Amino acid sequence: MTKHLISITDYSKEDYMRIMELAADFEANPNQNLLDGKVVASMFFEPSTRTRLSFETAISRLGGRIIGFTDSSSSSVTKGETLHDTIKMVSGYADMIVMRHPLEGSARYASEVSDVPVINAGDGANQHPTQTLLDLYSIYKTQGTLDNQNIFMVGDLKYGRTVHSLLMAMSQFENPIFNFIAPKELEMPKEYKQYLDSKGIKYYEHSEFTDIISEADIVYMTRVQRERFSDPIEYEKVKNVYILRNSMLENTKENMRILHPLPRVNEIHVDVDPNPKAYYFDQALNGMYTREAIIAHTLGLK
């Protein structure tokens, strides 16, 4: 069976651990000619420079060749070709497909049409599993384990797909604790809380962002976006409440690290950047090693 990566739940705990191992291996030795003679299609139906460069660098460092497009205006999609036909054609050319698409479920559908493995680089607001795996690698690298982590998630927990996927993935490990800090309008959806309940995993909800983060091993920050609020007055009320400032880090644990999927707006004050606990720029770099690991794992190259 062809191995795809569409949703974070497509991977088992064993897959996660294998990716951690491989990512560490690629970090120690990023240039490995494993994709020699192979062609990877990089199909970005909507632009995402950050994710695309990370993937394409990973492919290049593995010695692979890249075909594809960087947004749908330069592809046959504008001529009205269906996703089905585009994927059918490209899966004939390439050994693997990396795709980003604005419609939700597009990557799952592509994996059912394609003869070669598909890696989802984001399908609308649905899934972005390579982001989650790089988040896991960042936790693994800084904490030395994925077990016994107290994770604080801050900001938009309702629409933030990265926090949902991270919650699902971390729930596979021993004894996680979650703390959710969000305004009422953007709290963690009930289906995720029910999932934690069903697994007997502890979680706490807070609407105030205070010194409770002193317990945290990981503080995962997200953007609070104006367009998420039905009432603009509500946005004005909360927009400056969920900002992390350096002064708030005084009583936090030594091992604590701050993660953010980037780009940030104002939710992490720049005075945090020089603090050794600020990890978000290293996190982005970890993405390239993690994507090398995902490609190698998907094609069974290591």
Next chain:
Amino acid sequence: MTKKKLKVSAINEGTVIDQIPAKSLFKVIDILKLDQSTSQVTFGTNLESEKLGHKAIIKVADLFFEDEVVNKIALIAPHAKLNIIKDYEVVEKRTVEIPERIEGIVKCFNPKCITHTEHMPTQFTVISNEPLEIKCHYCEKHMSKDQIEML
């Protein structure tokens, strides 16, 4: 079972589907493709029902349904009762069950779902029966009973 009732439009052999919510009658006809059937089909609607308020009933001569087919109506007629008739007698009674997978009947409520733009059948898995909750196989969004719309 009241033989008298069945005699109103008695069928020799076939299937009687009872306890259909009146508003779902034509959808049931559609799902079971009775509009394309060459069998004799009779139906009554807006009949009094203690359970449903207004119910509908369909009688199809010489036609018997596979479970797989009839379970497709479970989403819109969860209390439907099937009477299998042979030689004017009810020989078997069946109820409908919501299948684990629902293919091609329900529309995904997420406007950004790929199923709206590609020529492809929709697919859902049932997360819970009571209250009904289903999940789109593609966009992974959960829909509750009042969000479910038929294609």
